[in-house]
Amino acid sequence: MRRLVVFLPFYILFVGSLWAQTGVDSVPSKPVRYFLKPEILNGDTLPHVLLDEVTVMKPWEFKSRREYRKxxxxxxxxxxxxxxxxLAAEKLALINEELExxxxxxxxRHFVKEAESQLFEEFEAPLRKLTFSQGKLLIRLIDRETGDNSYNLIKEYKGGVPAFFWQGIARIFGANxxxxYNAEEDDKMIEHIIQMIDAGAL
Structure with a gap:
């Protein structure tokens, strides 16, 4: 079951970030000046600042200790x-652009086969490290991020027979x-956690 996700059309692009740090005791040689856009209201000139959007979310209310652990x-x-x-969604869009x-x-077919070979070589090892629960979760998250489930993705890029085959293997291991993804019902808790992560709260 863990191996089947390797055949989905995506690969990772790692992007590095550089962060500059200044010492706590350092003092700038010149005072920092901020220039604000003015706005006139009722004859008064006021500074106008556009603030970033802030997401406010209600904490999850746990019904039991078991739900807390979940x-x-x-x-x-x-x-x-x-x-x-x-990254699957991002690379899927790139692959579709190239296929066009x-x-x-x-x-x-040759392009898809080459892409599949590269994906398998690059991701077989890390995806094999996923637990069974993580593999099932990944299937749902791929649907959330791409707008299509894994079965349809395999069917579109590899054909109906491979999709049927891998679905059969997945069902043997209790996956589908x-x-x-259903953010309003079955996956409501997952959606809450993702929004909290995106907001920097987790």
């Missing part, structure tokens, strides 16, 4: 799997490639 397990698993799902430039079924 919530914390989900936090750990989502932090592991969400980056894969989001390729004419002919044979050439398109046709699982769809």
């Amino acid at each position: 919530y914390n397990r989900l936090i750990r698993n989502i932090k592991v799997t969400l980056p894969y799902a989001r 430039e390729i004419e002919g079924k044979k050439e398109r 490639l046709k699982d769809e």
